[in-house]
Amino acid sequence: MANVMEIYQLLPKTNCKECGKSTCMAFAVDLLARKVTADDCPPLVKEDKYKANYEKLSEMFSSVANVSETGLIVHAEKCTGCGNCVVACPVDVAADPHGAGSGKAPTTDKVIFKVVDGVVTANNVQECRRFGENKILCVACIDTCPTKAIEFV
Numbered sequence: 001m002a003n004v005m006e007i008y009q010l011l012p013k014t015n016c017k018e019c020g021k022s023t024c025m026a027f028a029v030d031l032l033a034r035k036v037t038a039d040d041c042p043p044l045v046k047e048d049k050y051k052a053n054y055e056k057l058s059e060m061f062s063s064v065a066n067v068s069e070t071g072l073i074v075h076a077e078k079c080t081g082c083g084n085c086v087v088a089c090p091v092d093v094a095a096d097p098h099g100a101g102s103g104k105a106p107t108t109d110k111v112i113f114k115v116v117d118g119v120v121t122a123n124n125v126q127e128c129r130r131f132g133e134n135k136i137l138c139v140a141c142i143d144t145c146p147t148k149a150i151e152f153v
């Protein structure tokens with residue numbers, strides 16, 4: 001996960017206060033603590049010149065958005081990007097046996113775990129085996145994560 005300086009570098013750095021914070025650095029600290037989202041910085045959302053940074057920040061914190069769907073949380077700040085969960089997840093292996101499932105870059109968007117910029121993101125969480133009608137208590141990703149970054153709530 002990025003540190004506060006890396007997050008700050010992606011903000012407009014104008015200290016315009018439109019977000020209600022006194023500085024962009026204060027906003028970066030709150031963003032890291034998940035108290036705000038990239039959408040809470042109006043210039044970042046509205047101005048074309050910040051579009052790429054907005055997308056990067058949104059992606060960085062995208063795992064949090066998946067919590068409500070299946071209960072899967074990736075604590076991005078604990079993730080080292082090792083990729084163990086990508087290979088361990090049976091859904092990833094089934095969807096992409098020669099790519100993500102064998103430790104290589106994903107060749108399909110159907111995988112659940114994907115390492116982006118050194119941190120894992122959770123996608124297609126509705127495919128998780130703990131979800132839906134025939135759910136089973138799969139713990140493959142939790143067990144394989146060396147930093148306990150994955151949790152189900």
Ligand code: SF4
Pocket residue numbers: 011012013014015016017018019020021022023024027028040041042043044
């Ligand atoms: S709205 Fe954005 S640019 Fe303005 S102070 Fe807040 S974080 Fe910085």
Ligand code: SF4
Pocket residue numbers: 088089090091092112127128129130138139140141142
């Ligand atoms: S619980 Fe199992 S199926 Fe669900 S994301 Fe983790 S490894 Fe994949």
Ligand code: SF4
Pocket residue numbers: 074078079080081082083084085086115119120144145146147148149150
């Ligand atoms: S196993 Fe844990 S540390 Fe490794 S990529 Fe997955 S969530 Fe991150």
